Amino acid sequence: MKYVGLKQVLKAVNNGEVTKVYIGKDAEEHLLDELIDSCKEKNIEIIEVDTMVELGSMAGIEVKAATAAE
Numbered sequence: 001m002k003y004v005g006l007k008q009v010l011k012a013v014n015n016g017e018v019t020k021v022y023i024g025k026d027a028e029e030h031l032l033d034e035l036i037d038s039c040k041e042k043n044i045e046i047i048e049v050d051t052m053v054e055l056g057s058m059a060g061i062e063v064k065a066a067t068a069a070e
Contacts, residue, residue: 001059001068006031009069013038018069020045022059024052027066035067 001022003012012018013035021039023032025048039046049055052064059068 001070003069004056004059004061004065004067006035006067009067010035010038012069013042013044016042018044020047021067021069022047022049022055023067024049024055024065026051032067 003009003018009018009021013021021035021044023036023046036046038044049058052066055068056063056065059065
């Protein structure tokens with residue numbers, strides 16, 4: 001994963017730097033609303049991952065991640 005964390009991913013989406021965004025299903029929805037809207041607006045694929053722990057592991061970090069992108 002090239003970007004990890006809500007702020008980093010949102011910035012990358014808005015700058016057109018990513019093609020896929022991963023979101024942990026157990027992340028708080030209200031925190032992700034702006035990101036999801038931006039992805040839909042820019043036709044960026046959203047992939048749901050079962051847990052934030054799993055997403056953190058996929059991203060190569062040892063903590064939970066609500067979102068990541070590549």
